[in-house]
Amino acid sequence: MAKLLQRIGSHERKFTLHITIHYIHMSVKSPTLIKVCWKKHSDISETNYYIKLDELIRRGECEETLVAENTFYYKNNKYLPKKSTLLFYNDSSGNSKKVGKTSINLTDFLEAPAENLHFPIKQCEDKNAEVVLSIKTEVSSDLIPCGVFIDYFDIDSCDDFSTLKDFCKNLKQAYNEQIQENLILKATIRELELQNVRIN
Known part of the structure; x- marks a missing residue:
């Protein structure tokens, strides 16, 4: 581990x-x-x-x-x-x-x-x-x-992981959270772009 x-x-x-x-x-x-x-x-x-x-x-x-x-x-x-x-x-x-x-x-x-x-x-x-x-x-x-890695994943929080299953579960959760944040960011940027078009 x-x-x-x-x-x-x-x-x-x-x-x-x-x-x-x-x-x-x-x-x-x-x-x-x-x-x-x-x-x-x-x-x-x-x-x-x-x-x-x-x-x-x-x-x-x-x-x-x-x-x-x-x-x-x-x-x-x-x-x-x-x-x-x-x-x-x-x-x-x-x-x-x-x-x-x-x-x-x-x-x-x-x-x-x-x-x-x-x-x-x-x-x-x-x-x-x-x-x-x-x-x-x-x-x-x-x-x-080396494979697919997530730089933002906090390794220091992994001390209590006892099994590979726990590790994969937490890694997947962190990955999904990052995807969700990216989607929100894209939606925000798109909304700002539309507002800018209306103003102009």
Whole structure:
């Protein structure tokens, strides 16, 4: 709901993002095969090869690039935050098990490529685990209006909305009220024009 409210009055643009995984640093208790997955709705981009770790080798090289297209929303001269998550799976036993995740605000990297970034791997047994990666973006579309928006709609009054149904109902009501005001304004202008014709 909060994301929908933020997007009112915004424009959207698609970017293709390239996230290159250089290596991960993680302590494990036995030989481990790690796969990195970047999931966006039904689209999944994942590493083709496993990152190998064991008790002695705690740094696993990768050098694979994950690619996905994302839509960003532009409002008030800046892009709205867009967080994305990398998931790390242990496939050593044949049954894929999630062993950590990393959250990234992709908006931070739209202006220029960034290299050798260190991100902590959360929800991992090794509290010092991290992934080192680079991010590059390419513009995939022009900046276009995001659907139909009503600039006069008071976003600050939306704090109590609990469902999308409530949001749509209030948005429709505000839209209808604006239409009614426009009709009254047109009728007033028309009446003034007629009066001016009679005077002349």
